[in-house]
Amino acid sequence: MVSPGSTVSILRDFFFKSPFHTFGMAFILFLLLYFLFASAALFITRFIQSSYKLSGQESYDPAQIRKEIKYSIVSIFIFALQAIFIQVAYVQGWIHINWQINIITLVPQILILFFWNELHFYLCHRLLHVGWWFRKVHKIHHTSYHPSPFSVYSFHWIEAFLLGTVIFLPLFLYPFQYLALLSLPVMSIFLNTLGHWDYDLFPHLKPSSLLKFSYRHAMHHRKVHGNFGFLLPVFDRIFRTGIK
Structure with a gap:
């Protein structure tokens, strides 16, 4: 019987064996996450009342979904290319990863990465709404006026690269547990999917409520400017960029 530690070692050695292995595994991982969550x-949504749908449309536009999948696959390709840099940095000893599991420190590490993801997204999103960045890059994402779960990675390749850098700073600053690092893309796409599925399950709550993140991001797609946050409304409150 193969022990959990041996399994982790096998996966670690295979993932970092070569840039090709790293690229392939990252591409498959993001592809699986994308289609699984979407x-x-x-x-x-088949079991949710239509009254909760923000756009009022009975179903998603098939042509839009095809376009979103096309751009999302390009974004996933960019994420996988960025993983090659991580492979090189790991092999060269520029970054370190903790391959042990310690529950006591794992939860705080996941929370730290969660809050960093929120801040990184807000800053990148604000940039993407400035001048050239919006006209030539971020506008592709906003062609999904009524977003669908398949629009979560529907980016220009430059935007995909920018958002994909979220993992770099934590890797260079601290040897996070591998499970904490793996939680980052899972958390990101899970929350991203809920933010783009065009349903508001809490219509009676105020727009500033934590549970209204789906509504806030849907309004961002409608009105374009404002509600730049991911899940938490805190940065929109601080910088007064929230919209109703």
């Missing part, structure tokens, strides 16, 4: 969201 498909799950579509399935769940």
Whole structure:
């Protein structure tokens, strides 16, 4: 029987064996996450009352979804290319990863990465709404006026690269546990999917409520400027960029 530690060692050695291995595994991982969460969201919406749908449309536009999938696959390709840099940095000893599991420190590390993801997204998103960045880059994402779960990675390749840098700073600053690092893309796409599925399950709450993140991001797609945050409304409050 292969022990959990041996399994981790096998996966670690295979992932960092070569840039090709790293690229392939990262591409497959992001592809699986993308289609898994988007498909799950579509399935769940079958059981949700239509009155919760923000756009009022009965179903998602198939042509829009095809376009979103096309751009998302390009974004996933960019994420996988960025993983090659991580492979090189790890092999060269520029970064370190903790391959042990310690529950006591794992939860705080996941929380730190969660808050960093929120800040990184807000800063990048603000930049993407400035001049050239919006006209030539971020506008592609906003062609999904009524977003769908498949629009979570529907980016220009430059935007995909910019958002994909979220992992770099933590890797160079601290040897996070590998499970904490893996939680980052999972958390990101899970929350991103809920932010783009065009449903508001809490219509009676104020727009500033934590549970209204789906509504806030839907309004961002409608009105374009404002609500630049990811899940938390805190940075929109601090910088007064929230909209209703």
